[in-house]
Amino acid sequence: MDSGFGHNCAMLTVSGLACSRGERRLFSDVGFRLDPGEWLHVQGANGAGKTSLMRVLVGLAHADAGEIRWREAATPSAEFRRDLIYLGHHAAVKEDLTPLENLRLAAALDGIGLDEKAALASLVRLGLRGREDLPVRVLSAGQKRRVLLARLLTRPAILWVLDEAFNALDVGAVRLLGELIAEHLGAGGMAVLTSHQPLPVPGGKAVML
């Protein structure tokens, strides 16, 4: 599902980014650039501002200074939102709905048609076979996380911004997510990740906050 991204023009450029919370300066003069097939590991201690950087990057929060450009154009733009998927700390799934309903409604909200077979296939890939018709409420924390991660397969996005995506996942799921990211990069996608664990994805740039 990740195939077919253009290898030519997609590019993320960040320069001189600064952000503060109240009086405290979290980070300043952060800059990096990502080309198709590259990924960035955002590193830093607790409270260093990794999540803030992610939120500024996707456009949920404002930076004090700096510039984020996507395909040469300033963000946030409609084009950027179409090319982006952001998975943060939140579960971002509805507890009263089943994993299948969650996936299909999330796709419909994004204006993407998703048939049941494709939704089911992505849930199976995430190891949720037989759980697709249970309310998410009864699933474990790791399984809820897997429901959210299934969106990576159903939403055709070029830039994956994953904040602590490896939390609550078991060994198998960590390996699986590593594979998914590697496949995505192989197809010309890009990823920005934060994690305290060593990531099971080869290569990658790093930014230290």
Add this chain to the structure above:
Amino acid sequence: MNPLLATVRRDLLLALRRKSEVLTAVFFFVIVTSLFPLGIGPEPTLLKKIAPGILWVAALLATLLGLPRLFAADHLDGTLEQMALSPSPLGLLVAGKILAHWLLCGLPLVLLAPVLGLQFDLDPSALGILTLALLLGTPLLSLIGAIGAALTLGVRGGGVLLALLVLPLYIPALIFGAGAVEAHIAGLDVGGHLSLLAAMLVLAAFFAPWATTAALRIALE
């Protein structure tokens, strides 16, 4: 599927899984409007006189009851964040949520009003005007309420603040809505009242989703 309709479908499905939240507001409307005839006693002229005001105030408060939940659940579980980053315009999704809120909290009131109006000895034509006025007025309440719900999102004790913020804005709807029924009972023309209600509805339908979206973006930061 159209993102707006998808949002409506999603919110209706969620309400179906959690019926008690919707039924609370409807039962509140039924009980409050039934308490007045019971408390005042069988005095048809007095009941008839106070009916429009009481039914409208009860509708206002019943709508208010469902408002804090309009965005709170989505904000808490992070789905609101996903909506803000969706390729679909947030304003469209917000409009869908407001429409779903009206279908769940407003439309039942419109449908119940003629039945509850019988307790106040309203004649059939007055009941018709009451229903029509509520049909125009309750979407207005949902639209204005959504702005307040977005502004108080994530604020501690937001429920009380929401009431203080939104209820004064409901006054025009109350005056013209209840006024239409009173005018009809007094034998006057109701066209003016209903036209003003409709004009306010059109204005709110245009501006409220936009204002709500702006408030939500601030709340998410």
